[in-house]
Amino acid sequence: MDVLNQMQLDNHEQVNFFHDPKTNLKAIIAIHSTELGPSLGGCRMMEYESEQNALFDVLRLAKGMTYKSAIAGLKLGGGKSVIIGNSKTNKTDELLEKFGEFIDSLGGRYITAEDMGMNVKDMEIIKRKTNHVTGLAKDLGGSGDPSEVTSYGTYMGILSAVKFKLNKDNLDGLSILVQGLGNVGMKLIAYLAKHDINLFVSDIDADKVSDCVSSFGATPIAEKDVYDLDANIYCPCAVGATVNDKTIDRLNFDIIAGAANNVLENYEKHGNILFRKNILYAPDYVINAGGVINIYNELGEYNKIDVFKQVEKIYDNLLNIFVESEKQNIATNIVSDLLAEKIINEHKNDKIRI
Structure with missing residues (x-):
């Protein structure tokens, strides 16, 4: 793995690899930036085809x-962590406690929270060994499951996109496909169902689809x-x-707006094609910032x-990005990147002036 070159591509500050022989913990923590504050990002536990894939995932998630x-206007930097393993069969209290020790060894530069394969109970176990944990x-002083937020x-982001693209103030009469019926997907459907919509759903879990x-009277759609x-x-x-090379030519939607991270497989290429x-x-x-807020x-x-x-500001944040995208004739994801970099650079310049 050419780790340093991968870090240099997107200016990551730090990447830590951890292994504990006793619990067989294999984890990576990536810190992209601490310019605005300590890096914060969830921990994802899942099986990867290779360690290279795990590294690629954690680096882009941290950025x-x-x-x-x-x-979102938060005094935080960006970080992320992955534990390589099956969250159903490999996760133990001892493994999570050891992971907490590793987080603590970073001295507060990285704060963890839950992500795929992890839950609130896991955060409680990690907290036994470190205070650098939220969610x-x-x-225990937290807010519980952040999926509602x-x-x-x-x-809010979907409403913003519909206002800009379709000039509608509600979702009535629209057809909407929700792919992924986890905690966030199901709660999103509850909000969407307040409108008179034609709802389609897809998930690998047949019980959730049922x-x-x-x-909600949804129509099930097979993954294919x-x-x-x-x-x-x-x-x-x-x-x-x-959204990747195999799917992008098939897409015929007006809007893509969901809670998943890293929707675009090739960030610049697929953003431009859309x-x-x-x-x-x-x-x-931008649209899924409710959890970190x-x-x-x-x-x-x-x-x-x-x-x-604070979360309702996502509506205006996205509307500004859509307007600027149209004005500059460039993809929305490039506009959002430029906006984020401007905020970070202005903070750096303010520190220099001080």
Whole structure:
């Protein structure tokens, strides 16, 4: 693995590899930036085809967290961690405690939270060994499961995209596909279902699909048919890279706006293709910022009403990006990157002047 060159490509500050022989913990923590504050980002536990794939995943996720926090106006940098293993069969209290020790050894440069394959209970176990953890249960001073806030922010982003693209103030009459029926996807559907929509759902878990069919009158879509569906809005809410070389020519949506991270497999290439196809893309790290806004507020005096008010700003943040994209005639994801970098560079310049 050519780690240093990969770090240099996107200016990552630090990458740490951890292994504990006793618990067989294999983990990577990537810190992209601490310019605006300590790096914060969730821990993802999953099996990877190779360690190279795990490194690629954690590096781009960490960078996304930097940009996400910058645009959301948070005093945080960007980081991310991955534990390589099966979250159902390899996860033990001892492994999570050892991971907590590794986080603690970084002296607060990285703060963890939950992500795919991890949950609030896991954060409680990690906290036994470090205070650099958020997304905790309410009885431990946290706010509990952040998926409600993430889904609400995604819903705000969808409303923003619909206003810009279709000039509508509601979702009535629209067809919407939600791919991925985890905690965020299901809560997002609850918000979407307040409108008179034609709902399509897709997930590898047949029971979750059945629940949506019975609870919301949704139409199930097989995974192989997702990218050929004729619908207004595609909401990816599971794994990333679903917009790739194999799927992008098949897409016929007006809008892509979902809670998944790293939706574009090739960030610049696929963002530009969507722009040329006149498909409005809501940059993932802007639309799904509700979760990081929520856990950031755990670091101070947590007030749920204030958190939801902050999350509602996602609507305007995206609208500004859409307008600027149209004005400059460049893809929305490039506009959002430029905006995030401007915020970070202005902070650097302010420190120099001081």
